[in-house]
Amino acid sequence: MRLCSQPSHPISRLTQAGNDAHALLTAVAAHAPNRTAVSACESLRQILVQQFVPDTRGRLRPRTDKGGFPPGSLQIRSPYDLDTRFAIRGNTRWSGYLLHVTETCDANDPNVITDVATTAPTRDTAAVPGIHTRLGRRHLLPTEHLLDGGYLSVALLEQAEREYGIALVGPVKASGQWQHKEQTGFARDDFTIDFANRQVTCPRDQVTTSWVQAPAMAPYIAAHFRPHQCDPCPARSLCTRGRAARSVYFLPQHLHELQARNRAQQQDPSWRKLYALRSGAEGTIAELTLGHRARRCRYHGLAKTHVQHILTAIAVNIQRLAEQDPWDTAYRPRRPTAFQQYLESHGFSRPLWWRQGK
The missing domain is CATH 1.10.287 (Helix Hairpins)
Incomplete structure (x- = not known):
């Protein structure tokens, strides 16, 4: 209707x-x-x-919002394609699927697409284990995998190293606390965490007595301060804006140290130079969507849409490989003549039989 x-x-x-x-x-x-x-x-x-x-x-x-709609991962968005789901990325909203593309980025070889994943709209981090599984099945696992920040988490950093021996390179998502956003007050990094004694010390030298590892918060640990510690503190407004005392949430020790190490590496110029190679993936995404219309599905259903994405990626690979010169030839294109450059700079068209600088 x-x-x-x-x-x-x-x-x-x-x-x-x-x-x-x-x-x-x-x-x-x-x-x-x-x-x-x-x-x-x-x-x-x-x-x-x-x-x-x-x-x-x-x-x-x-149904209304108060009546309770099903979650977006289950709600049918179109009677013509029952697999599509509602997706949101920033200010962009649509009903459909997500396309995840993996490609090589070697300096001396052409970049080719090695994996294509078509999924329902979920967190990008959920697609990473499947990508590594398929690459491992085809013996294409990389030593270093450069990822957008949306695909990266501390748990994935540890899992990829432990299961596949892959070093994930990318920025771990920053804290969402208001102290971090406003660059003021006492953020979590300003607290001293003592894992051996299961205590957290605040910048005003107050020590917690509560250390909770609730399954509902897994894998995070929560350390709570008492009201008699926070209420008389002159720096309370810099620590918390709520009525309750301050609570600090953090990962287990091995993940906490891995997170701190990742954020420290992001300040290294060599790390930034390495991660800059990932910018080429944005060009590939633009090539798929603008040059090959991968953003519009020609078929209904997740399986058929995935076939379309695979065929599109194959076409991109064929086009890239066809543009490479054979390694065993001395052929090199001839530079354009001065007259050809003059015609191009003034927008004059040339007949097809004109020498194209080859």
Whole structure:
């Protein structure tokens, strides 16, 4: 059902549409001669369950934010493609899939795409283990893997090194605390963590007595200060803005040290020079989306869309390899003549039979 931008009585129209669909499903289930007709209406049934809820009289009414929509990973966004899900990246919102591309970045060889992953919209970090598994199956695992910050976490740094012997290179996501964003106050890094004695000391020399490793916060550890420690402190406004006392959350010792080491390496010029190689991946993404229209799917369903992405990546690889000169030839393109440069600089077109500088 489609409504205009400013419909009259939208709730009534949606309610009527929901009850009509429910009546249709009830009739099909009661009178269908076989299960074929029932299975054909399964998508309609799923959409009804996600978009409507029965009231006290047994009639369907549209769900609201308070009524509880299913999570975005389960909510059907289109009756024509049941696999698509809602995605958001920054200010961009769409219904569809995510495309993850991995390519080589050797200095002396052409960059070729080695892995293509088409997934439902999830956290980018969820795609990394699958990428490494497929690369390992094809014996293409790199020694160093340069990743965008959205694909990186401290847990992945440790997992990739332990399971595959890969050094992940990229910026670990910065803390989301207001102290870090505003560059003021006491952030977590200003606290001293004593893992041996299970204590945390604040910049004002107050020591915690609570050290909690709750499963709901895994893998993070929480250390809590007491109100009698925080309330009389003259620097309380620099530490916390809430009424409760300050709590500090941090990773276990081996991950905490790995996180600190990663952030220290980001200040090294050699690390920045290495990570600068990853910028070429942005050009590849632009080549896929602008040059080969990978942003628009020609087919319905995750499996068929993935085939489209693989064929697009193969086309990019063929194009890149075809542009490389054979290694066993001395052929080099001839430089354009002065007259050719004059024509190009003034926007004059040349016939196809004109020498193209070769």
